[in-house]
Amino acid sequence: MAEQGWSRPAGAPAKIYARENGVVIRDVTPDLDNFVIEFMLEYFARDEPLNRSVQLTEDPDSLADLITIWNDVLPRRVSLVALAEGSPGSNLEPVSLSNPPTIMGANVLTVNCKSDKKSTFLSQFSGAAFKKVGSLLSQISSLENIFERYGVDHYLDAVGLSVAPISRGKGIGLMLLKARIDLCRDLKIPLTKTIFTAIQSQKLAAKVGFEVLQDKDYDEFKGPDGKVLFPDMAPTKSIQLSVRTIP
Template identity: 35%
Template sequence: MGFTRNWDSSCPRVWDSWETDGTKWVIQDLAPEDDNAALEILVNHLLTDETLCNLSNISEDAESVDTIVKIWSKFLAQRMSLGCYTEIEGKKTLVALNVCIVEYAEEKLPVDEVSRGDAWKNVLNALNYIDSKCNAFEYLGVDRLLYALGLVVKPEFRGHKLGSKILAAREPLCKSQGLKATSTVFTGPASQKSAARCGFETMVTVSLKELAENGLKYPPDENRTIKLMYKRYICD
């Protein structure tokens, strides 16, 4: 089946905008011309900051980096990702983004066929393990949803709650496409708290210790958890 975004003259669509201390911020569809900038931000910051990637040392495994870049590129091409920009004198600069894709119940995400690199496989196996604990589509009663694999804010722009703003912008994006739910694996306490503030609820909680006990290369820490979280939307 697959999802095709109707990318017409109204795109990229703006989902939120505001001003603070003389800075204008805009959250919109990630523009195609910014895909390379988005990938650079993801590689330079998400791979070192996100819990599973960091613990798997993915940034030190060139084959794994190449794999995740290919996967992100496929996701970005669907044109459902969100970008947060600063706007100064009409010029927009990408400072944060969320890689999103529409996932169908009967179709697997296009990740396994391009999976190379031991570090990436360790991350993927953790994600697959969490998914095996609960069928999100059955749990939510939907046949498609907005899934995300990568929310990152450039370090110099952190502290402005941009992550929460981007999560909130999923709602108008989803409603515009008739999507009734979104789900994401949140791996760090800060992102989990931010998601909860935005109305996300927990579907599955797994400790790093549980991952380690199931043969994955993570520290056996029972106090550090990753969560599969979701939010429902009411579409007109």
């Protein structure tokens, strides 16, 4: 990970970005952090295509690595959560163990800065499944220098997006991506980048104006034995690195 030099401006309070069809999209505040992590462990760790392919949920060290990353980036206060209308927290009121939120979806986000001091990312973690996925994501990221290509010194990046199975098909993923654009405008972040690993999120990204910079078939990535590193990725054929500039 990088030592981050960016922090949310003190004059930018938590905000509700959308309220539609029984869904509220809002900033993740500190009282929501542990609830969001539990949600992402339950759904993102299991259902995200790469995680599913490497059976990440069966590797306790890899689950611990995910928790470490989310605990690192959530305090930067750029992550988003979808709550059920009427749920605790849906009007920005505090939540707690005795007053828990009903989370329908979440998008954990961070800000990368050109001035960040880089470290050897994967060396900090111990989970074999996590490292396998992280190695691919790092390889895809290295194909583009976002700072140089767009002439920016910081941008919003994603560290996982997931929607609860019972809430899928309701447009929540699209609402989260749209809210991400609004968040960037509010915080004067010039663009957002994501590596989209699932066909569903790739289609949503196209709807909100993401530009595909890299599109690589999963079958291209093979081990020394010639076997595909990430089998059973259907219906998703490829991994995409995409960017959305913020006018």
